[in-house]
Amino acid sequence: xxxTLRFSNPRPVLSKTRPHRPSSLVAARCLHQSPxxxxxxxxxxxxxxxxxxxxxxDTGTDRTTHFxxxxxxxxxxxxxxxxxxxxxxxxxxxxxxxxxxxxxxxWKDDFVARLRPGARGPLRCIDVAGGxxxxxxxxxxxARERYADRETAVDVVDINGEMLKEGFKRFKKTxxxxxxxxxxxxxxxxxxxxxxxPSNTYDLYTIAFGIRNCTSIPDVLKEAYRVLKPGxxxxxxxxxxxxxxxxxxxxxxxxxxVIPMLGTILAGDRASYQYLVESIRKFPPxxxxxxxxxxxxxxxxxxxxxxxxAWTDLWDGIACIxxxxxx
Numbered sequence: 001x002x003x004t005l006r007f008s009n010p011r012p013v014l015s016k017t018r019p020h021r022p023s024s025l026v027a028a029r030c031l032h033q034s035p036x037x038x039x040x041x042x043x044x045x046x047x048x049x050x051x052x053x054x055x056x057x058d059t060g061t062d063r064t065t066h067f068x069x070x071x072x073x074x075x076x077x078x079x080x081x082x083x084x085x086x087x088x089x090x091x092x093x094x095x096x097x098x099x100x101x102x103x104x105x106x107w108k109d110d111f112v113a114r115l116r117p118g119a120r121g122p123l124r125c126i127d128v129a130g131g132x133x134x135x136x137x138x139x140x141x142x143a144r145e146r147y148a149d150r151e152t153a154v155d156v157v158d159i160n161g162e163m164l165k166e167g168f169k170r171f172k173k174t175x176x177x178x179x180x181x182x183x184x185x186x187x188x189x190x191x192x193x194x195x196x197x198p199s200n201t202y203d204l205y206t207i208a209f210g211i212r213n214c215t216s217i218p219d220v221l222k223e224a225y226r227v228l229k230p231g232x233x234x235x236x237x238x239x240x241x242x243x244x245x246x247x248x249x250x251x252x253x254x255x256x257x258v259i260p261m262l263g264t265i266l267a268g269d270r271a272s273y274q275y276l277v278e279s280i281r282k283f284p285p286x287x288x289x290x291x292x293x294x295x296x297x298x299x300x301x302x303x304x305x306x307x308x309x310a311w312t313d314l315w316d317g318i319a320c321i322x323x324x325x326x327x
Contacts, residue, residue: 065215068278077215078188082160084272085131085213089162091267092132096209098262099239099255099276100319107319108138108208111237114312114321115204118143122151123203126227128189128220129210130156131163133170133182139206140176153181155202159188190219192227200229208237212283221296228326234298239280240289240313240320247316255280286311286320298324 063074072080088095096104117123117139127136136154143149158164164184176182187193189207205224214220224234242248255277263273284292287303290310294300300310300323312321 066282068275074215081213084275085160086162087269087272089166094266098259107314111321112138112142115235117152118147118149122149125154125204126202127154128157128207131158131160131167133167135206135208136182140181156184157187189214190216192223197227199226202228203232205234211236212238212279225297225326230326232326234324236322240317241285243317293324299327300324
């Protein structure tokens with residue numbers, strides 16, 4: 001299901017958002033015991049991450065995937081992730097502050113600056129998993145302030161109505177309120193309706209701190225490839241795998257000990273913050289994710305970090321920027 005909303009009429013999204021369902025998140029956490037931080041660090045260091053698996057039963061094949069460190073049916077993950085973001089939507093930026101040691105805002109600025117929206121004329125952009133609108137706002141501001149571009153437009157897409165509601169609050173305070181430069185659309189990144197998101201439409205596809213929460217990363221990448229024009233750019237900013245073993249150990253201790261505690265203190269929700277920490281550890285290492293981008297059809301740099309490479313690490317890999325071009 002997909003809904004398009006302009007700022008002049010925010011009520012459709014507000015009236016149709018799904019209710020918070022904490023019981024499903026609690027139930028998911030009971031499926032398996034979470035590993036300790038040391039176990040998680042060992043798994044991460046050896047690169048043993050996975051995005052989905054298949055398990056066979058006597059009656060057929062049931063596909064499973066991860067929800068943090070839990071194994072759940074693929075068709076259950078979407079609702080479980082929705083529950084998490086229903087819970088954290090109002091404190092989303094605060095959550096990112098906790099998970100990035102407060103520097104996610106600088107990373108987002110860097111991410112957008114590297115893309116240089118407006119440098120080659122107005123762009124049609126799609127920001128996926130972008131419900132709170134912080135990347136969209138940066139794209140529009142950068143184009144306007146650096147290149148006097150008042151025509152670049154962004155479709156902000158998110159599967160979660162609560163996140164979109166936060167985006168409305170943010171944009172109502174800006175000059176872009178009630179203009180054609182931004183629209184919010186509720187849709188699943190893995191299967192966006194072609195009637196609303198035609199193939200070969202967008203110049204730039206961005207997704208920041210969102211793709212790791214999707215059930216099927218390959219499906220998201222295929223959709224990104226489909227909706228981009230030839231010559232269009234895919235750009236992803238995501239928490240990733242820390243390179244330095246000592247730094248990794250310190251960051252793991254912070255992540256597993258401090259962040260869930262902050263979730264309890266700041267939002268009264270330890271379980272959601274625990275999931276978000278675990279989801280980072282389950283995200284593919286940089287070379288593996290870069291190869292997935294290539295497998296979706298994109299042209300990237302060589303499979304290494306830095307100049308001429310497929311990705312750029314931020315803070316030694318706490319976060320990472322990946323890009324690819326649809327030729």
